[in-house]
Amino acid sequence: MAGDVLVRLSGVRKAFGGVLALDGVDLEVHRGEFFSLLGPSGCGKTTLLRLLAGFDTPDAGRIEIAGRDMAGVPPYERPVNTVFQNYALFPHMTVEANVAFGLRMKGLPQEAIREKVAWALELVDLLGLEKRYPRELSGGQKQRVALARALVLEPQVLLLDEPLSALDARLRQDLRVELMQLQRRLGTTFIFVTHDQEEALVMSDRIAVMRSGRIEQVGLPDEVYERPKTRFVAAFLGRSNFLPARPHPLGAETPLGPLRLRAPLAREALLAIRPEKIRLYPLGNGLPARENLVRAVVEEIVYTGAENQYYLRSGEVRLLAYTLNQDLQEPGAEEFGYGEEVLCYLPPENLVVLHE
Amino acid sequence: MNEAATPLQRLFRVLVTVGPGALWLFLFVLLPTLLVLLASFMSRGPYGELQGPLTLKNYLRLLEPPYLEAFAQSLWVGSLATLLSALLGYPLAFYIARHPRRDLLLFLLLLPFLTNFLIRVYAWLVLLQKEGLVNAFLQAFGLGPLSLYPSFLAVLLATVYTFLPFFVLPVYASVERIDWQLLEAAYDLGARPFRAFLHAVLPQTYPGLFAGGVLVFIPAMGTFVVADLLGAGRVVLIGNLIQQQFGVSRDWAFGAALSVFLMGFVLLSLYLYARLQGERGLEDLV
Numbered sequence: 001m002a003g004d005v006l007v008r009l010s011g012v013r014k015a016f017g018g019v020l021a022l023d024g025v026d027l028e029v030h031r032g033e034f035f036s037l038l039g040p041s042g043c044g045k046t047t048l049l050r051l052l053a054g055f056d057t058p059d060a061g062r063i064e065i066a067g068r069d070m071a072g073v074p075p076y077e078r079p080v081n082t083v084f085q086n087y088a089l090f091p092h093m094t095v096e097a098n099v100a101f102g103l104r105m106k107g108l109p110q111e112a113i114r115e116k117v118a119w120a121l122e123l124v125d126l127l128g129l130e131k132r133y134p135r136e137l138s139g140g141q142k143q144r145v146a147l148a149r150a151l152v153l154e155p156q157v158l159l160l161d162e163p164l165s166a167l168d169a170r171l172r173q174d175l176r177v178e179l180m181q182l183q184r185r186l187g188t189t190f191i192f193v194t195h196d197q198e199e200a201l202v203m204s205d206r207i208a209v210m211r212s213g214r215i216e217q218v219g220l221p222d223e224v225y226e227r228p229k230t231r232f233v234a235a236f237l238g239r240s241n242f243l244p245a246r247p248h249p250l251g252a253e254t255p256l257g258p259l260r261l262r263a264p265l266a267r268e269a270l271l272a273i274r275p276e277k278i279r280l281y282p283l284g285n286g287l288p289a290r291e292n293l294v295r296a297v298v299e300e301i302v303y304t305g306a307e308n309q310y311y312l313r314s315g316e317v318r319l320l321a322y323t324l325n326q327d328l329q330e331p332g333a334e335e336f337g338y339g340e341e342v343l344c345y346l347p348p349e350n351l352v353v354l355h356e
Numbered sequence: 357m358n359e360a361a362t363p364l365q366r367l368f369r370v371l372v373t374v375g376p377g378a379l380w381l382f383l384f385v386l387l388p389t390l391l392v393l394l395a396s397f398m399s400r401g402p403y404g405e406l407q408g409p410l411t412l413k414n415y416l417r418l419l420e421p422p423y424l425e426a427f428a429q430s431l432w433v434g435s436l437a438t439l440l441s442a443l444l445g446y447p448l449a450f451y452i453a454r455h456p457r458r459d460l461l462l463f464l465l466l467l468p469f470l471t472n473f474l475i476r477v478y479a480w481l482v483l484l485q486k487e488g489l490v491n492a493f494l495q496a497f498g499l500g501p502l503s504l505y506p507s508f509l510a511v512l513l514a515t516v517y518t519f520l521p522f523f524v525l526p527v528y529a530s531v532e533r534i535d536w537q538l539l540e541a542a543y544d545l546g547a548r549p550f551r552a553f554l555h556a557v558l559p560q561t562y563p564g565l566f567a568g569g570v571l572v573f574i575p576a577m578g579t580f581v582v583a584d585l586l587g588a589g590r591v592v593l594i595g596n597l598i599q600q601q602f603g604v605s606r607d608w609a610f611g612a613a614l615s616v617f618l619m620g621f622v623l624l625s626l627y628l629y630a631r632l633q634g635e636r637g638l639e640d641l642v
Contacts, residue, residue, distance in 0.1 A: 053540075053544055054543075055540050055543070055544075074543070075540070075543040075544050076543050076544070076545075076546045076547055076548055076552070080544075081544055081545065082540075082541070082544045084540075086537070088535070088537045088538055088540070088541040089541075090538060090541070090555070090556065090559075091560075092559045092560075101542070101545050101547075101555070102545035102546050105542075105545060105546040105547045105548075105551060106546055149545065150544075150545075153545065153546065
């Protein structure tokens with residue numbers, strides 16, 4: 001996988017009526033990768049996808065797909081296919097005709113078309129629905145038709161524009177797994193646009209987090225989650241506690257007092273720590289560690305089933321900490337109660353220094 | 357609905373809600389049509405009045421050559437006018453629907469309706485006659501003068517001019533609702549622009565095209581003013597025949613038969629179209 005770059009963007013810019021949608025994007029996607037573009041609405045991820053599909057042209061920069069410069073190449077000549085957010089199935093065509101459409105445009109013989117359509121419909125588990133019209137299908141089925149219609153052309157890259165966002169939560173979870181399996185089975189490169197951080201974390205080989213027309217960070221899902229580079233990434237993917245910090249012999253001087261880090265801070269910076277990395281201990285039961293211990297008061301407890309979320313306050317600093325619900329609890333008997341003072345341990349290896 | 361309603365109360369509700377519309381349709385649609393149907397089976401009295409007994413002779417008379425010819429010419433004018441309206445009106449509807457000032461363009465499209473129809477037809481007469489503006493223009497280029505009036509061409513031209521907006525408006529309504537993402541989907545799947553349009557855009561405008569076609573074809577077949585004024589007797593359409601029967605000939609019975617025939621033809625065409633298109637065709641009709 002590594003090294004074989006299939007899609008390369010360099011310095012890509014795009015503005016719509018004076019509003020910058022993409023502000024100098026550099027990106028490489030490898031062959032066979034499940035690559036996600038993650039970001040809030042308006043971050044430019046859909047614009048990026050449309051540039052790859054060829055529906056819009058960049059104002060500046062270069063887009064290469066499979067080693068070929070895409071400048072001036074119309075969508076119907078690109079080795080990519082798109083799965084649209086709201087499916088964009090042809091309403092006046094049957095499922096079969098929708099899937100056959102691209103093959104017909106290619107001018108394949110009838111027999112080959114029939115074979116490939118059957119193959120694609122089996123791939124997405126839609127055999128038996130050939131003669132239905134899109135209006136007779138459920139949302140999930142439409143999504144599968146859209147997938148089959150694109151995959152039947154065996155594109156080098158499949159572009160997916162928030163394909164699961166119109167489906168209900170349950171179906172979305174099932175289709176996630178199916179999409180991943182499909183991608184692994186076919187080995188097709190997927191570029192997947194989503195604003196759902198969980199979707200991106202679960203499905204992707206690599207994630208690019210985007211923010212106002214720029215790529216904020218690219219990396220493996222755990223890399224992006226565990227080692228966010230910026231405050232935006234740390235806040236957009238999951239939740240984080242942020243601490244302003246100054247250099248200190250131990251590591252960093254913070255509003256919670258001096259904390260040890262993996263490496264001492266060279267200059268002022270922002271620290272981040274995930275709520276589930278903070279460990280909570282009752283007071284006076286022997287110290288779990290000698291450093292990075294902070295006393296805090298429980299202000300609020302949110303029970304979510306799998307975990308308890310503690311909203312804590314230490315002096316002027318508010319902290320959020322999650323504890324896993326590992327033992328069956330008596331109702332109302334949380335580990336810590338409202339107003340109780342607890343000891344928070346902030347492990348040095350989990351304190352991330354943000355650049356910015 | 358309230359379950360405790362007595363039959364009388366329910367009857368009252370039905371009368372109040374459906375009653376006025378039903379009464380209107382009965383008085384102004386069903387009753388006149390039935391009267392025309394009845395008249396078509398009667399015959400002309402000595403003073404032009406309707407008289408019995410009931411007979412089929414009016415319908416047999418329809419089969420005589422001059423009437424068949426008028427019918428054929430009506431079909432021809434109606435078809436040509438519809439075709440020309442489609443060729444002009446279809447792109448025009450797209451242009452208007454995608455224009456930033458479409459409100460203004462729609463207003464301009466409907467502007468002619470502020471002038472009386474007869475006056476507009478006379479205006480064509482003035483434009484097309486031997487000393488008219490069109491010939492003056494042609495002569496400036498050394499062409500003509502052409503005898504544009506009276507002629508079949510003049511009739512056709514004015515018919516298209518008159519009914520073009522009726523074609524543009526329903527198509528415009530279709531175009532406004534087009535899902536343009538389907539065009540992108542077609543491109544994405546490898547369709548070049550023409551085929552993408554053909555497969556992804558055109559079908560979305562079928563309802564508008566059909567409605568526009570009907571709205572031009574039917575009145576173009578039935579109109580008599582244009583053929584009268586610009587054809588000056590050379591172009592006789594079924595509408596002219598009907599008008600003659602109710603006017604100078606004073607043969608209401610035969611006029612009624614002609615009308616029934618025209619109505620029957622139109623209804624049959626619509627029905628066949630609907631059958632041809634299956635379920636969807638019927639939806640389009642509504």
